[in-house]
Amino acid sequence: MQPPLRYSPNVEVIEENEKEVVDELCDTFDTILETTAKDYGHAVRAVHAKAHGVLEGQLTIDDNLPPELAQGLFAKPGVHKVLARISTNPGDILSDKISLPRGLAIKVHDVEGERLPGAEGTAQDFVMVNSPVFMATSAKKFLGNLKLLAQTTDRMEGAKVALSTVLRGLNSALGKVGIETSALDGLGGARNVDPLGETYYSTTPFRYGDYIAKFSLVPVSPELIALSGDEVDASDDDDAIRTRVRKDMQTIDGTWELRVQLCRDLDKQPVEDPTVEWSEEDTPAQRVAVLTLPHQDSWEEDRVKQLNDEMRFSVWTGLAAHQPLGNVNRARKPVYEHSSGFRQRFNGCPIHEPNGTA
Numbered sequence: 404m405q406p407p408l409r410y411s412p413n414v415e416v417i418e419e420n421e422k423e424v425v426d427e428l429c430d431t432f433d434t435i436l437e438t439t440a441k442d443y444g445h446a447v448r449a450v451h452a453k454a455h456g457v458l459e460g461q462l463t464i465d466d467n468l469p470p471e472l473a474q475g476l477f478a479k480p481g482v483h484k485v486l487a488r489i490s491t492n493p494g495d496i497l498s499d500k501i502s503l504p505r506g507l508a509i510k511v512h513d514v515e516g517e518r519l520p521g522a523e524g525t526a527q528d529f530v531m532v533n534s535p536v537f538m539a540t541s542a543k544k545f546l547g548n549l550k551l552l553a554q555t556t557d558r559m560e561g562a563k564v565a566l567s568t569v570l571r572g573l574n575s576a577l578g579k580v581g582i583e584t585s586a587l588d589g590l591g592g593a594r595n596v597d598p599l600g601e602t603y604y605s606t607t608p609f610r611y612g613d614y615i616a617k618f619s620l621v622p623v624s625p626e627l628i629a630l631s632g633d634e635v636d637a638s639d640d641d642d643a644i645r646t647r648v649r650k651d652m653q654t655i656d657g658t659w660e661l662r663v664q665l666c667r668d669l670d671k672q673p674v675e676d677p678t679v680e681w682s683e684e685d686t687p688a689q690r691v692a693v694l695t696l697p698h699q700d701s702w703e704e705d706r707v708k709q710l711n712d713e714m715r716f717s718v719w720t721g722l723a724a725h726q727p728l729g730n731v732n733r734a735r736k737p738v739y740e741h742s743s744g745f746r747q748r749f750n751g752c753p754i755h756e757p758n759g760t761a
């Protein structure tokens with residue numbers, strides 16, 4: 404196997420029109436944010452608006468990691484408090500009858516080291532989805548998809564349920580003949596799986612101290628593995644995922660491994676294109692820490708309010724040693740600030756970072 408490639412700023416290729424794309428992204432998100440805020444009388448995230456569970460636990464950094472893995476947050480063994488939010492990706496709060504990809508964001512508390520520009524507080528956030536790749540090669544391509552989505556953000560839920568049901572059938576038919584179906588998933592064609600059994604991926608790369616890496620969170624405790632691929636029946640419950648997670652988490656002490664894949668070859672593991680999966684044959688995913696979420700009430704009202712309204716998760720909240728890399732990640736900094744800024748203003752509710760000033 405090739406040795407890991409050392410990080411240098413020139414692994415990123417900055418495009419000329421990035422600022423214009425960000426401005427258009429923010430304008431398009433405003434359509435979604437304003438529509439939903441008017442409908443609900445309350446501002447929600449421009450994407451991943453619906454939470455299905457909010458959890459508290461801890462991240463234990465492994466002892467004795469080899470030098471190439473003992474980087475940034477993972478340079479020092481230790482235990483950190485964690486807050487986690489499970490979501491699905493649309494910017495409106497839809498019935499769980501519409502089956503969609505899952506998101507998992509975690510905030511790792513009390514992290515030491517130089518901060519990213521503008522990163523308040525002392526946390527390191529990881530923002531992940533249950534697919535190894537992102538849907539768009541660049542922020543500009545994502546903008547194209549988003550413009551379509553923005554037009555469907557309203558209460559036409561019946562049509563969305565119907566579309567999702569059709570796409571799900573189509574998805575499994577295409578899957579049987581081996582055709583890539585991830586593009587359909589975002590439109591409501593994903594399998595309606597239990598989020599606790601899923602593996603989550605950063606999809607985009609990050610600086611990993613002296614190196615470059617992608618992250619994943621893999622369920623390893625038997626109770627979680629047993630839920631892997633298990634479908635949630637949402638036929639008579641619009642919040643069936645929340646109900647399921649709440650029931651599961653009454654008894655499950657869940658553990659996930661946090662793994663990293665190091666970039667070893669920029670052609671095979673590109674930094675600027677998150678639609679390319681980094682093959683585990685070329686660069687294995689190696690464990691660096693263990694996430695533990697013990698059994699608890701996953702819909703505890705105060706914590707739901709705290710994570711939904713008083714917090715945001717952003718890949719740009721963290722250490723300089725884990726700088727988000729690539730076009731898509733660069734665009735996320737101002738856009739996440741824009742969405743959470745809107746929520747903050749509309750709800751009259753400041754967003755707090757642990758040990759931050761707000």
Ligand code: HEM
Binds near residue numbers: 506531714715734746
């Ligand atoms: C150009 C690309 C992207 C844009 C414009 C974008 C935009 C956003 C925005 C506006 C939010 C809500 C922020 C807030 O109000 O707090 C958000 C949240 C989120 N995004 Fe992205 N995103 C992008 C790429 C990605 C990628 C690559 C992933 C996959 C890992 C991802 C996963 C998530 C998740 C899981 C959340 C919810 C976090 C939470 O629970 O608070 N996004 N995104």
